[in-house]
Amino acid sequence: MNNDINYKDLYNKYLNSFEEHLENxxxxxxxxxxxxxxxxxxxxxxxxxxxxxxxxxxxxxxGKTEEAMNCAIALEMLHNFTLAHDDIMDQSPLRRGKETIYxxxxxxxxxxxxxIMIGLAFALLPTHDKSSNNERxxxxxxxxxxxxxxxxxxxxxxxxxxxxxxxxxxxMIELKTAMLIEASSCIGGLSGYGTKAExxxxxxxxxxxxxxxxxxxxxxxxxxxxxxxxxRVGQDLLDGKKTFLILTAEKIAQNEEDRxxxxxxxxxxxxxxxxxxxxxxxxxxxxxxxxxEKEIDNYTEKAKDSIKNITxxxxxxxxYWIADLLNKRKK
Amino acid sequence: MNNDINYKDLYNKYLNSFEEHLENxxxxxxxxxxxxxxxxxxxxxxxxxxxxxxxxxxxxxxGKTEEAMNCAIALEMLHNFTLAHDDIMDQSPLRRGKETIYxxxxxxxxxxxxxIMIGLAFALLPTHDKSSNNERxxxxxxxxxxxxxxxxxxxxxxxxxxxxxxxxxxxMIELKTAMLIEASSCIGGLSGYGTKAExxxxxxxxxxxxxxxxxxxxxxxxxxxxxxxxxRVGQDLLDGKKTFLILTAEKIAQNEEDRxxxxxxxxxxxxxxxxxxxxxxxxxxxxxxxxxEKEIDNYTEKAKDSIKNITxxxxxxxxYWIADLLNKRKK
Numbered sequence: 001m002n003n004d005i006n007y008k009d010l011y012n013k014y015l016n017s018f019e020e021h022l023e024n025x026x027x028x029x030x031x032x033x034x035x036x037x038x039x040x041x042x043x044x045x046x047x048x049x050x051x052x053x054x055x056x057x058x059x060x061x062x063g064k065t066e067e068a069m070n071c072a073i074a075l076e077m078l079h080n081f082t083l084a085h086d087d088i089m090d091q092s093p094l095r096r097g098k099e100t101i102y103x104x105x106x107x108x109x110x111x112x113x114x115x116i117m118i119g120l121a122f123a124l125l126p127t128h129d130k131s132s133n134n135e136r137x138x139x140x141x142x143x144x145x146x147x148x149x150x151x152x153x154x155x156x157x158x159x160x161x162x163x164x165x166x167x168x169x170x171x172m173i174e175l176k177t178a179m180l181i182e183a184s185s186c187i188g189g190l191s192g193y194g195t196k197a198e199x200x201x202x203x204x205x206x207x208x209x210x211x212x213x214x215x216x217x218x219x220x221x222x223x224x225x226x227x228x229x230x231x232r233v234g235q236d237l238l239d240g241k242k243t244f245l246i247l248t249a250e251k252i253a254q255n256e257e258d259r260x261x262x263x264x265x266x267x268x269x270x271x272x273x274x275x276x277x278x279x280x281x282x283x284x285x286x287x288x289x290x291x292x293e294k295e296i297d298n299y300t301e302k303a304k305d306s307i308k309n310i311t312x313x314x315x316x317x318x319x320y321w322i323a324d325l326l327n328k329r330k331k
Numbered sequence: 332m333n334n335d336i337n338y339k340d341l342y343n344k345y346l347n348s349f350e351e352h353l354e355n356x357x358x359x360x361x362x363x364x365x366x367x368x369x370x371x372x373x374x375x376x377x378x379x380x381x382x383x384x385x386x387x388x389x390x391x392x393x394g395k396t397e398e399a400m401n402c403a404i405a406l407e408m409l410h411n412f413t414l415a416h417d418d419i420m421d422q423s424p425l426r427r428g429k430e431t432i433y434x435x436x437x438x439x440x441x442x443x444x445x446x447i448m449i450g451l452a453f454a455l456l457p458t459h460d461k462s463s464n465n466e467r468x469x470x471x472x473x474x475x476x477x478x479x480x481x482x483x484x485x486x487x488x489x490x491x492x493x494x495x496x497x498x499x500x501x502x503m504i505e506l507k508t509a510m511l512i513e514a515s516s517c518i519g520g521l522s523g524y525g526t527k528a529e530x531x532x533x534x535x536x537x538x539x540x541x542x543x544x545x546x547x548x549x550x551x552x553x554x555x556x557x558x559x560x561x562x563r564v565g566q567d568l569l570d571g572k573k574t575f576l577i578l579t580a581e582k583i584a585q586n587e588e589d590r591x592x593x594x595x596x597x598x599x600x601x602x603x604x605x606x607x608x609x610x611x612x613x614x615x616x617x618x619x620x621x622x623x624e625k626e627i628d629n630y631t632e633k634a635k636d637s638i639k640n641i642t643x644x645x646x647x648x649x650x651y652w653i654a655d656l657l658n659k660r661k662k
Binding site for chain 2: 031032033034085088089107108109111112114115116118119120122123127134135138139142143145146149150152153154156157
């Protein structure tokens, strides 16, 4: 793990291979109405965390990358289906500085695109090899679909409630965010015919990584440099989103002024733009950012610790590297 | 096939059994936000054509009903997912006289409900029996999901075009409507371990039946008694929907006045309410209704003819009876 540049090169090598497979796959899709929206949503310069986790989890258990590639595309497809639909539900016009599907086209297109992406994703899962883990891959993949929806439902329910506890929040992001990341490492391992112990390790890895990822997302919303993050700083505060930060502040805050500020946030479902600096100052003063960083570090360590029993190899080292990469990410 | 009342009783017996299984299934679903919408969309007094086709196709190949029951629920679930999403895409406030999901709740709920219903439907498909037809059931089911979306995309594309041909229309309803009905009879047969010849017969049966069903739907829109149909007569004319009727009229019409009327329909994407009687009179005079009835009869006979090689039994007779039932339906 000393030579960081090698891991980055390796990541990019597999990433390029994934992008190539994805491009070929998308170009084989025939639909006059949906091809352009599909290309638009699936093309990006992202880290492709989920498919990369599929590929490196496959590698970690000694699998062959070609067995993982279609599953990797399926996971990225399922992830992007959730974005297409969530952006309508949340009425978000932008994602990472780009117009969202329903804004660039219309709601009907965004709904239908998401729907067909579920079908396309399922069709990418392996079916014809009798001796394989196909059924377990299917079941895990479909559970991820269901649980992501359950997480979104919980998110919608929490929006109606004045406040929620930190535990309720963690339960929600476990479903809404972590489940797909957990499914990625699990399915990667299954596609490589990992042992039961290896699969369980990969599941725990993915879950912890997913939680670290979401808390990091909450933190970056308040601290990121705007040009890197692709949206304005403090957007969650404007939107009244119940994040790790505000729920931690609520737990810590003692003095009356802070409590009033937090109460106002919950009562008005967000703060006015001019109050953002005041909120950020409070977060800073109360140690909310450090608390978040501590949690992210904890979950990152938990993720890495989960796979310690997997035999050392390049796949496992890449999983360690990815955990650190996400921990350090600035956007 | 002489004693019609027995078939009706038998249909109702299996229908009641299906409703009971469905109710138990729905009551086991836990989600504070989505349970009520799920109950609302899945509860009705309909004929439940798709699940009944699963059950009787299973019976026709000598299967056991309990093997078909979860597939039957899955098909009804997939059908209702399409309704929840289509109603948003078409902005339809009512379906069969009842408020649609997005109207009664909101768009976010209707989108998320449809999404989770896909997952729930997949989870109902058989998985754990190694010797079974599980993979073929899964593949057929997922193809139905994809093709239904392709059909909806084609429908959206056709909305943008001034006119389409009758053949293009048939291709579209083959995907959008017939595919799920075809999947129902096919999956019913697979769940009962039918022979290859039996499954192929059931596929052809379902496809022909689905086409008969959709053309009947188009016909009923113009001819049904309003209280039975649950929506106003001529709604498709108001909406500018390109149906079997208008496309047949376009093919047949010779005199200038008729051609102008049809042109106006296509140019203005529909007619005004006061012009509906004029359109219906034209349909009548041109023999469009008879043409539709002839096509419905043709497809009905084709459906019945498709399964003639299946050994006579009560399941097969029920499939005949359902074909006639749909042919004669008034709503």
